[in-house]
Amino acid sequence: MEWRPGKKTHAQRNLFGPVDHEQLQQDFQHMLHSSIEGARQKWNFDFLQDTPAEGLLQWEELEGHQVPAFYHSCVVGETQRPLQRLNWPLGWEDKIPHFVQVTLTEKSKSSKKTGGKRSPEGKKRRQTSLTDYYSAKKRVKTNMQAAAKKSAP
Amino acid sequence: MELLCCEVDPMKRALPDSNLLYDDRVLHNLLTIEERYLPQCSYFKCVQKDIQPFMRRMVATWMLEVCEEQKCEEEVFPLAMNYLDRFLAVVPTRKCHLQLLGAVCMFLASKLKETIPLTAEKLCIYTDNSIKPQELLEWELVVLGKLKWNLAAITPHDFIEHILRKLPLPKDKLLLIRKHAQTFIALCATDFNFAMYPPSMIATGSVGAAICGLQCDDGESSLCGDSLTELLAKITSTDVDCLKACQEQIEAVLVSNLRQVRQQQQQSNRSKMVDELDQASTPTDVRDINL
Numbered sequence: 001m002e003w004r005p006g007k008k009t010h011a012q013r014n015l016f017g018p019v020d021h022e023q024l025q026q027d028f029q030h031m032l033h034s035s036i037e038g039a040r041q042k043w044n045f046d047f048l049q050d051t052p053a054e055g056l057l058q059w060e061e062l063e064g065h066q067v068p069a070f071y072h073s074c075v076v077g078e079t080q081r082p083l084q085r086l087n088w089p090l091g092w093e094d095k096i097p098h099f100v101q102v103t104l105t106e107k108s109k110s111s112k113k114t115g116g117k118r119s120p121e122g123k124k125r126r127q128t129s130l131t132d133y134y135s136a137k138k139r140v141k142t143n144m145q146a147a148a149k150k151s152a153p
Numbered sequence: 154m155e156l157l158c159c160e161v162d163p164m165k166r167a168l169p170d171s172n173l174l175y176d177d178r179v180l181h182n183l184l185t186i187e188e189r190y191l192p193q194c195s196y197f198k199c200v201q202k203d204i205q206p207f208m209r210r211m212v213a214t215w216m217l218e219v220c221e222e223q224k225c226e227e228e229v230f231p232l233a234m235n236y237l238d239r240f241l242a243v244v245p246t247r248k249c250h251l252q253l254l255g256a257v258c259m260f261l262a263s264k265l266k267e268t269i270p271l272t273a274e275k276l277c278i279y280t281d282n283s284i285k286p287q288e289l290l291e292w293e294l295v296v297l298g299k300l301k302w303n304l305a306a307i308t309p310h311d312f313i314e315h316i317l318r319k320l321p322l323p324k325d326k327l328l329l330i331r332k333h334a335q336t337f338i339a340l341c342a343t344d345f346n347f348a349m350y351p352p353s354m355i356a357t358g359s360v361g362a363a364i365c366g367l368q369c370d371d372g373e374s375s376l377c378g379d380s381l382t383e384l385l386a387k388i389t390s391t392d393v394d395c396l397k398a399c400q401e402q403i404e405a406v407l408v409s410n411l412r413q414v415r416q417q418q419q420q421s422n423r424s425k426m427v428d429e430l431d432q433a434s435t436p437t438d439v440r441d442i443n444l
Binding site for chain 2: 009010011012013014015016017018019020021023024025027028031032035
């Protein structure tokens, strides 16, 4: 992993000519926004405003200490966060200075469709709810099944 | 396994884990999940407008050179190519952004697989500073999103040890066979024809090609030809004819790659097959020496 400064190797080369940095930035912003929009629709949660949106899932706010330690925010190593500004372009850091813990539960309507195996009150654990959500979504939106499958890894 | 310990390698390595290697459930699970990480389509036909197959080869060759020069772990390059192909299968990309994408994919693969990963700054220098570290970090996010954060893709390397331990191979040749198989895997990753093949097939074909290539030399034919192919096919539950075709394709890639190297070399070649293989195993190095 050594690096000898000053010595230009054959591998050090530009393959396809000059890069249009403005275009690159535009494409990046476009893709970032569309992915945030995709996430908003998938989870009916507005990640920019950090508020739930209308949809299948019902979001319930929890105190930080109520969730497993794994979800607690922590900083490892340097505190440098060069991408924060780009991650949350609409002034995320001004509005929400602290880490907000949320968990999600299903609306009773969809849990009935999964057979009502568990009561919605008992779903405080994030993983369980998510798994149930997937099976519920499959049943509720049968017409979207093919599309969902296609987008799965 | 003692041989591995004797290698001069500054990197501290864990010993091979017999619990992982001698348990068939591991191989079985690898075979079950490998298809999840294949690119969704042959993207030159259906997604990309600006990018041509020869450009993928260009960026792949460059990536391999960078990985070799930086002495990356063997898996880094094929894994980075897997990310690149999966991204290109879903996102129409401009030609002038392709090298940036290649750098991002190496960045991610290196972070996943290496104890001392490649830095953004170093990768930008390798693009001749045509991109900035900040851009690399931004696009890292985009690529991660499009890959749905599924980075732990199965690569052909994951199968190598599982295959090798099931073959009756002479101990003294094992190291060389492994090295040649790894080289074949890297060659396959540079060639788009292999992008949609399951990693187990590439691994099996590469091991087959390595064994045949090495044994042809000393006239020992017990493990060559059809019996070897059948044995290999059984190990990874591959169709014999598919595997045979795959191995032939791998050998053809080697031949065309050798031809390329020769053209660039403009030198007289040694005639022995082993020598040819050795040259092919470091095609970019040979090129570097010349240039």
